[in-house]
Amino acid sequence: MPAPERSTRDAYGQALIDLAAADPSVVAVDGDVGSATRAARFAALHPDRVFNVGMAEQDMILTAAGLALGGKNVYVSSYASFLVGRGYEQIRSAVAIPGLPVKIVGSHCGVTVGEDGASHQMLEDLALMRVFPDMTVLVPADYTSALALLKNAVSSRGPVYVRLGRSPVPDVYADGDEGILPGGGRVLREGTEVTVCCCGIMVSEALRAAEVLARQNISAEVIDCYSVSPLPAQSILDSVHRTGCCVTAEEHFARGGLGEGVAALVSGAYPVPVKQVAVFDKFGQSGSPAELQEYYGLTASQIVSAAVQAWTMRRR
């Protein structure tokens, strides 16, 4: 398999460029990390439509909220650790409670940030964002889905959080795939014996895990839950109804992320065993992205092992 070339963050600048051509109200707020978040590619073409407020994440959110109040269609992006972490109360008071359609884009999520280590590896952003009523939370798996979700979020009537990563990831979707919409999910592989709900970098891991499971005669269904909130509830429930067990996989703390969302959904509607593949009770650390994925168990082989456990636990 050729080495992946594109990261989800690479889609950000392109999405803004594509959107700006069609909608004069699209603007971006940057916190002096535009070359890292790829907002700089947009700024080079439309310098008058990007507001760099410097290293001031709280003010970034407020500026974005004010721009939205003034009728602009706003994207605001920085490293998720600081944008969502430091700007949390501004997001709550100035975006989520008033329900403003601000698109908050957190880049550099998860341990695959790599060498920068724990301070920069955001592992709790989904927990912080998915608790808000009416906040759409999106986690694309690859460049194509990131581009589609970032662009389709433009017409959202409420706030949106999009989680992006630093490192290149394998392509999952064919270029130009349409119909990757906020609030949705995609059954990428059909199966009958275990449901794998995944998002972000764990989608390609889940597809590889499904190949391994197939060789062990366990038929896995893989659902890309790129909309972590609201979840693609019907797809998940239809699937667990058939398979009777579930695995979740995400590059996030086990607490508060996709896994807990799926577990709450399933336990309330059609209880089946749910096993989580996630980061358990540890912050990140320095290392190469590949080493860290292995160290924290964010791999296809961990999904295989969780799937076998879930499958043996099911009541049939």
Added chain:
Amino acid sequence: MTPDLNGLAEHASAVRRDVVRMIGVARSGHLASSLSIVDLLVWLYWEVLSLRTDEPSWEDRDRFVLGKGHGCPALYAVLANRSFFPREELWSYRRLGAMLQGFPEVRRTPGVDAPGGSLGQGLGLANGLALALRDRASVPSVFCLVGDGELQEGAFWESAMTSAHFSLDSLLLLVDRDGRQMEGATEDIMSLEPVRDKFLAFGWAVEECDGHDFASMEEARARLGSRRGKPGCIVANTVLGKGVSFLENDPSGGRMVLGRDSMDKALRELEKGGD
């Protein structure tokens, strides 16, 4: 233009009475902090802001952001007296399902341009509004009123830098300098002085006024002039609880909830002042 001072004083008196009544009826709300900003709001809403009361969402209107959200009874009473919504709404302030929430909500209340409640955030919202509106053919002004205590929020100064960096000369910030905060005098709790010099150092044009004297407000605004390229700030010296003698500079920080008797007493004082 010389402001019609008598007319404004009558409006201010009516607004103060409504503020006392609505907080009295709700038995909840920040009375003294609301009374200190009544004159500033009356000046803005009757003399300064370009608005259409029958079209609250008119795109070219001037915008107003209330940073000190706990003063919203004054804003609500002003909006009601300017006919943005029926005055009857004032009596359900802070009730379950009410249009007038404990802190301003932009989608619930006609005439409210920005959310409030978390101190230190108003200026950042006003900056965003000014940036959004500055490419319009006729540039609306953005006014923001903040309390002095909230200048202690660090993020406020991030926003103060942004206003100056982006040369937001359509922005006018009013600082309600009553010198009091929750637990006492601002200078005892966390010194703010020299307030004027802080804004000057951040690249602002700064003037001072008496926040209970309409002519003084108008003069301060005139002295700021067009302030080409600079955001403007007026430090308005005010009295906490202004208009009700037993609330003025009340050492409890104005958190007193008025009983029936004190409410009547306050209203009698305000009736007299309005004559």
